[in-house]
Every structure is written in C-alpha cells, then in structure tokens.
Amino acid sequence: MSFKVHLLFAVALLLGGAAHAETYADVRSRVFQTYCLDCHSNPGAAAGLDLGVYSEVIASGVIEPKKPDESILYQKLEMGEMPKGGDPITAEELELVRDWITAGAPDAPPAAAMELKVVTPRFGPTSGKNTVELEGEFLTNVKDVFFGTEACTDVKVVNDKKVTCTAPKQRDAGLVAVKISDGSTDVELKNAYDYRLPLAATYESLRMNIFKPKCMRCHSGDKPEHGLDLSTYKDTMAHRRAVIKYNLKDSRIYKKTSKGEMPQGGPRLPKDEVAMIGNWINAGAPEK
C-alpha cells in the first residue's frame, strides 16, 4: 500500500470514529464476540462474568462508566491479562473499548433529538381547517401536533424534516405555541402561529388583518400621520374625514386604499381587502 492509501485509511478511521459514539453493540461485535464470549457467556461464564448481555456487563461492576483507567475490564485488556491464554487484542480494539467506556458505556446511541424550526404559513383564521407545514429535524416519530392546547388533525410525517397537519380551530385570536410530541418527548416553539379573525366587515377584523400589519406603524402612537390613529375604534371614528358611516364616496380610508395611495410606500392592498373596507363603511362601520 502506498503512503497515500494509508493516509486515506487513517482519515476514514478518524471520520468514522468521530461520526458516532461507540455503543455496546460495537464493542460486543468487534471485541467480545471474537475474543471473550467463548469463556465469558452463560451458562458457566468464567468468573461469573457474562459479556454477552449488556445488563450483565454493567451489573458485574467490571466497568466504571466514563473512567476506563478505573475499570477492571480495561485494566485486564491493557495489561494483556485478557483474553486469557490468547493473543492480546489490537491497539485499535483497545482504543474502541476505551472510547466506549469514556462515553459512559452506552447500550444504544442516544435518541436523536427532535427539533421544530418553522411553521408555515405563520398565521391563519381562528376557524382552522387550513393545512400547515412544520419543518425541523428528526421528525420521523412525531405523533401529535398541538396549536396552543388544541390538537392538529391529519398529522402526516412527510419525511424526517417535514410534517403536515390541519390547523385546529381556536376560540381566541392571537399567537400560540406549536408543540410536537412523539408520545414521550415534547418540543415546543413559542409564538409560532398567529390566529387571526377571518377578514370581515368589522373594525376588529380590519384592525387585525389590515390596520395593524399594514397601517399602524404610521397611523398610531403620539403623532399619528394626519391625525389618523387606527389603533382603537374610538380614535379611528374620531377622525373627521377617514370613515363616514354609510358614505363610501367621502370616506378617505376607502378613497386612499382603493386608489392605491395608502399604505404609503405600498404595496397596494389586495382587492378583497379594499372591498371589505367598503363593505364595512356601507354596513355603518360596526366595531364588532
């Protein structure tokens, strides 16, 4: 073998070692099976030590998890006392046992942790029934999804990074946490989903769907633009020109949004939103 090939092997070993923590299964198949189980398995295990069963290995006390140098099993291997009467194990195999004990002598790899990163869309109607997509890591075992305290229906695991479900309905509008569960572990993403009132001809709905996201950064606070404060029903109606009940033609709020002059700096409101502002004024501009 050329030096280059040796180097490649070394790198591959290094990467292989770093990629996953050693487990009992690795140690059993690569060391105990080959060198030890002839004498150390029940019935009649030498020194009463059965290395073929994880719980027996741990119960025997020959391993001090995380402390290889204090583990009798490691000491015996290092001094070449075991395997009794046979060739010593290789340096690489000794290293494997050492790494395993240092890692706490685990039985199986630690379960990969579920992670929830994004919920799309970020908002939806309080009536629910829309499909939402959850993205994250290790989602394969997700069984339940909760929006606030309500359970999502039609939970489908698309792959380990994606789950879809149908948003449940919610009594109140507002932000809720989204929680996923695999039956034993829960993972929660706070304020992940915004329940909004459906677009309707009431001040409350228009505030939630249009005024707050698209107008209030200019039309609220200490000095609202042109004295128009859209943040409360009272303030909105107190402005003399903005909303004139049953009078679409003279209501500036309709005029400005239908012409595309507001929101200033754009983008234009979609047609259904302008139409709903019109319906609201024609209905006498009710609060709820």
Ligand code: HEC
């Ligand atoms: C040929 C049979 C034989 C083989 C193979 C063998 N052992 Fe042993 N082992 C013994 C006997 C016999 C004893 C008890 C007497 C002694 O300590 O020498 C013992 C004792 C031990 C002890 C001490 C147990 C205690 O409670 O003090 C450990 C640890 C151990 N063996 C580990 C191993 C490991 C690990 C291997 C494989 C790498 C191995 N043995 C291979 C026969 C064997």
Ligand code: HEC
């Ligand atoms: C970037 C800041 C900004 C945003 C966002 C904005 N406006 Fe305005 N608005 C203004 C300014 C500045 C004026 C005054 C100049 C004008 O009338 O063009 C104004 C004027 C108005 C007027 C006229 C008031 C009057 O006294 O005649 C209405 C009605 C209005 N805006 C409604 C809205 C609505 C509804 C939205 C959201 C859909 C909105 N604006 C978004 C800055 C903004």
